[in-house]
Amino acid sequence: MFKSLFLFFATTLSLSLLFCQTSEAENINNRDFGKILVVYYSLSGNTRTIALTIKEKTNADIYEIKTENEYPGSPMIYITAKKQMNPKNYPKLKNDNIPDINKYDLIFIGGPVWWYTVPAPILSFLSQTDFKGKTVVPFATHGGNYGKFFEDFESKIKNAKVIRGQEFKKVLKTDKNLLDKKISDWLATFNEKEL
Numbered sequence: 001m002f003k004s005l006f007l008f009f010a011t012t013l014s015l016s017l018l019f020c021q022t023s024e025a026e027n028i029n030n031r032d033f034g035k036i037l038v039v040y041y042s043l044s045g046n047t048r049t050i051a052l053t054i055k056e057k058t059n060a061d062i063y064e065i066k067t068e069n070e071y072p073g074s075p076m077i078y079i080t081a082k083k084q085m086n087p088k089n090y091p092k093l094k095n096d097n098i099p100d101i102n103k104y105d106l107i108f109i110g111g112p113v114w115w116y117t118v119p120a121p122i123l124s125f126l127s128q129t130d131f132k133g134k135t136v137v138p139f140a141t142h143g144g145n146y147g148k149f150f151e152d153f154e155s156k157i158k159n160a161k162v163i164r165g166q167e168f169k170k171v172l173k174t175d176k177n178l179l180d181k182k183i184s185d186w187l188a189t190f191n192e193k194e195l
């Protein structure tokens with residue numbers, strides 16, 4: 001009886017260890033991507049969920065972009081967000097503890113889609129940063145139409161090599177396992193030669 005119980009636990013333990021090793025093998029860090037940073041803006045948690053998962057899976061550092069002023073609720077936020085798309089009206093950011101991006105080899109930058117494009121807090125961040133020599137991966141969360149987010153992101157960022165952008169629809173309403181798989185599958189496509 002004790003022998004079979006022991007055998008059962010030993011088998012379960014070795015299977016879980018094997019499983020852990022397999023998921024670790026998927027980790028982007030097992031390939032040579034150097035030091036990774038995740039930068040994100042999130043108003044209502046969708047983008048934060050993706051950012052934290054990327055951080056976990058890649059062992060990255062993380063930085064949250066925050067605006068000095070809070071946004072109004074709906075429907076006023078739509079008007080404010082639209083106005084701020086003009087570079088003259090980009091929102092002021094809380095620039096505390098901004099990481100030195102020169103320390104990083106690969107930088108993920110993500111935010112919500114606002115008005116079919118990149119939201120002003122991200123535009124504000126991009127306008128104050130030179131990404132010379134850096135490889136950047138954009139990601140966006142949205143409610144169903146990400147419009148020109150990726151084209152616009154690429155045209156606004158300065159001097160970066162932009163690769164492998166990924167969109168995520170209705171994140172907080174998506175099954176956790178499905179979301180996790182989508183992120184793992186995406187990260188598994190990365191190729192160190194792209195850096």
Ligand SMILES: Cc1cc2nc3c(=O)[nH]c(=O)nc-3n(C[C@H](O)[C@H](O)[C@H](O)COP(=O)(O)O)c2cc1C
Pocket residue numbers: 041042043044045046047048077078081111112113114115116117141142143144145146147170171
């Ligand atoms: C001002 C504003 C504009 C938006 N515009 C779009 C849009 O053009 N297309 C879309 O699919 N979703 C749009 N959304 C929905 C957000 O992109 C979506 O809920 C996103 O995942 C929110 O991310 P967050 O929770 O990280 O802030 C908009 C939301 C706001 C507040």
